[in-house]
Amino acid sequence: MLTVTIDFKSPASCLALEPTLDLARETGVQIEWLPFSVRPFLIPEEKSEETVGERHRRVRALSQRDTWLHYAAVQDRDMHFEETPAGSDAALAALATIEGDPVPFIRAAFAAYWNEQADLDDEMVVAALLTSVQKPVPDPQLASEKLLSIRTRAEEDGIFESPSYIIADQLFVGREHLPWIRSLIEAAKVA
Numbered sequence: 001m002l003t004v005t006i007d008f009k010s011p012a013s014c015l016a017l018e019p020t021l022d023l024a025r026e027t028g029v030q031i032e033w034l035p036f037s038v039r040p041f042l043i044p045e046e047k048s049e050e051t052v053g054e055r056h057r058r059v060r061a062l063s064q065r066d067t068w069l070h071y072a073a074v075q076d077r078d079m080h081f082e083e084t085p086a087g088s089d090a091a092l093a094a095l096a097t098i099e100g101d102p103v104p105f106i107r108a109a110f111a112a113y114w115n116e117q118a119d120l121d122d123e124m125v126v127a128a129l130l131t132s133v134q135k136p137v138p139d140p141q142l143a144s145e146k147l148l149s150i151r152t153r154a155e156e157d158g159i160f161e162s163p164s165y166i167i168a169d170q171l172f173v174g175r176e177h178l179p180w181i182r183s184l185i186e187a188a189k190v191a
Contacts, residue, residue, distance in 0.1 A: 001167075003034060003165065005035070005154055005159050005165075006162050007088055007162040009038070009085055009087070010038050015077070015175065016163040016178075018075060023178055023182055034096075034154060035151075036154050038162045041061070042061070043061040044058040077114075079115075086117060086119035087119060089121045090121045092120075093138070093143035094126050097138040097146055108132060165181055167181055168184055
């Protein structure tokens with residue numbers, strides 16, 4: 001079992017989806033998708049008199065955004081960054097309650113957020129997404145409680161960022177570790 005934590009407002013999680021699904025399809029590993037909210041990605045506003053540190057954080061954020069846009073283009077994926085990012089907690093709470101295959105909802109939520117700049121903290125938006133993939137709309141209170149429970153467990157496991165992967169009691173942060181994760185899966189098959 002490969003546990004993967006994602007947040008719909010995380011560009012890295014969005015870009016990790018298809019490579020992670022490819023890995024699962026090619027290796028036969030089962031994925032447990034867990035919601036994990038992270039801070040939204042922001043590019044600091046340029047100031048007329050920036051400190052070296054402020055300029056560094058702004059330029060680094062611009063570079064990171066450009067890198068994500070490059071990889072989005074490689075994946076033939078549309079990705080738009082908003083000045084004020086929307087939330088994702090309602091969609092994450094819904095993901096926490098989905099029974100069966102969550103991938104159609106995950107794909108729909110990422111597309112809504114990154115292509116349409118949908119506010120995934122709006123319960124009406126999330127209800128429409130769930131309906132579009134034939135999933136029931138959960139009770140908001142129960143979904144929020146389950147989301148909090150998942151977050152607590154994830155933090156106890158050392159998770160602090162999205163996407164994160166746990167396999168064979170090892171934690172990996174970021175999709176750049178997929179080749180190493182693949183080697184662990186393949187080694188486990190031989191053992």
